[in-house]
Amino acid sequence: MMRTRKLPPVLSVWANRNFAIFMAGCIPNYITFWMQKVGIGWLAWELTHSPFWLGVVTAVDLMPLLVLAPFAGALADRWEALKQFRVTQICVLLHGVALPVLYFTGLMRIEVLIALSVYSGIIYPFNSTARLAILPRLLPRAEFATGIGLDSAFFHGSRFIGPAIAAVIIPVFGVGATFLVNAIGSANMLTALWFVELRPSEGEPRKAKNIFADVGEAFSYIRNQGGIATIFMMLTVASAFTRPIQDMMPALAGDVFHSGAVGLAWLTSSLGIGAMISAAWIASRGRISGLTMVIISGAFNVSIGVAGLVATDQLWIGIVCAVLTGFSLNTMSTSVQTLVQSSVSDDMRGRVMSLYIMIFRGAPAFGSLLIGIASSHFGLRITFAVAACMSLITGLIAFPRRRRLAAELEKDAHVR
Numbered sequence: 001m002m003r004t005r006k007l008p009p010v011l012s013v014w015a016n017r018n019f020a021i022f023m024a025g026c027i028p029n030y031i032t033f034w035m036q037k038v039g040i041g042w043l044a045w046e047l048t049h050s051p052f053w054l055g056v057v058t059a060v061d062l063m064p065l066l067v068l069a070p071f072a073g074a075l076a077d078r079w080e081a082l083k084q085f086r087v088t089q090i091c092v093l094l095h096g097v098a099l100p101v102l103y104f105t106g107l108m109r110i111e112v113l114i115a116l117s118v119y120s121g122i123i124y125p126f127n128s129t130a131r132l133a134i135l136p137r138l139l140p141r142a143e144f145a146t147g148i149g150l151d152s153a154f155f156h157g158s159r160f161i162g163p164a165i166a167a168v169i170i171p172v173f174g175v176g177a178t179f180l181v182n183a184i185g186s187a188n189m190l191t192a193l194w195f196v197e198l199r200p201s202e203g204e205p206r207k208a209k210n211i212f213a214d215v216g217e218a219f220s221y222i223r224n225q226g227g228i229a230t231i232f233m234m235l236t237v238a239s240a241f242t243r244p245i246q247d248m249m250p251a252l253a254g255d256v257f258h259s260g261a262v263g264l265a266w267l268t269s270s271l272g273i274g275a276m277i278s279a280a281w282i283a284s285r286g287r288i289s290g291l292t293m294v295i296i297s298g299a300f301n302v303s304i305g306v307a308g309l310v311a312t313d314q315l316w317i318g319i320v321c322a323v324l325t326g327f328s329l330n331t332m333s334t335s336v337q338t339l340v341q342s343s344v345s346d347d348m349r350g351r352v353m354s355l356y357i358m359i360f361r362g363a364p365a366f367g368s369l370l371i372g373i374a375s376s377h378f379g380l381r382i383t384f385a386v387a388a389c390m391s392l393i394t395g396l397i398a399f400p401r402r403r404r405l406a407a408e409l410e411k412d413a414h415v416r
Contacts, residue, residue: 009146009286019138025192032185034162039178047110062365064121072125073354074214076133085130089190091123096183132353137198146286152337153279160275218351227408234394240367241387247368270319274326291335292406298332299395307388310381339409
């Protein structure tokens with residue numbers, strides 16, 4: 001009698017209808033979102049040729065997130081997350097349509113682009129928090145780790161893959177193409193949401209009247225959960241001081257490797273390749289156990305990759321180090337999200353994950369500003385060498401506590 005071969009978790013998880021539909025909407029939209037971010041930055045430069053206005057466009061997109069993210073998480077814990085996601089995705093689609101319409105009709109001005117960036121910055125925390133709150137209700141507990149790992153891998157991998165694709169599309173088709181592609185991606189996401197059905201949440205939505213108390217409770221929760229606080233700290237350092245390497249690639253290609261546009265394409269693509277390898281590896285693991293050590297190892301590997309990038313002017317060595325950097329940064333981000341999603345309780349999920357979003361989006365923006373200022377005074381090599389040391393230090397701090405952290409974060413690898 002033939003024995004039926006069981007599919008690996010990374011394949012069998014797609015048999016869940018709701019998860020498959022949800023991811024069919026999310027994956028393309030993750031990539032097109034980051035493509036559009038590159039397009040917006042390039043458009044701001046085309047309109048003004050001013051680093052100041054380029055920084056303004058980035059800042060006004062970020063500022064609402066830093067203020068609203070904790071409240072978006074509190075709302076997601078109180079309200080029906082799927083309804084919140086649908087409503088905010090409609091708002092996202094409106095933004096996605098407005099960009100190409102205004103661009104191709106010749107009505108785009110820097111003031112209009114800034115206004116659209118403010119609008120996007122207001123919508124983003126409510127949209128992203130709802131998305132993260134939905135994910136655990138798409139799968140049975142036995143497949144929770146695999147589902148989170150896949151979503152997290154695709155989400156963080158897109159942070160590198162999207163810009164790499166945009167770098168190819170913009171010279172050929174123009175910046176407007178990134179806007180059109182993202183409008184399609186946003187529409188696809190909204191369509192998928194209308195076919196998703198969620199399993200009942202464990203526990204009732206919160207009915208507390210004081211939303212500020214809800215936000216304060218989230219910070220207390222993280223402070224008392226030592227494991228979450230530690231890996232959030234590690235991710236903050238990596239995001240603020242080493243992730244900006246991606247934004248500084250044009251300067252590295254020109255000043256460090258003296259390779260121009262060709263070198264920039266190779267280095268940027270190498271970051272994306274490293275992230276894709278990381279995404280495939282994390283997704284294929286299909287389990288929570290061991291991710292704490294993966295995060296700690298990632299801190300060490302990031303420091304090696306970044307240090308290697310600024311220690312040589314040989315492009316081929318830089319390419320290898322860029323692959324390692326992209327792999328390590330994506331592995332850290334994916335593993336942190338997976339562990340936090342797996343360990344946090346349902347009634348705190350929206351608020352805790354909203355703080356994760358603040359780190360993922362906010363820290364690199366502020367880090368790029370600090371790296372830019374420091375580089376203008378000390379040069380790229382010294383600045384990123386210091387950044388690599390900071391990542392190394394977080395790994396050295398966490399390594400002696402690895403067993404206790406694993407006990408706190410990897411216990412009960414399912415939704416509680």
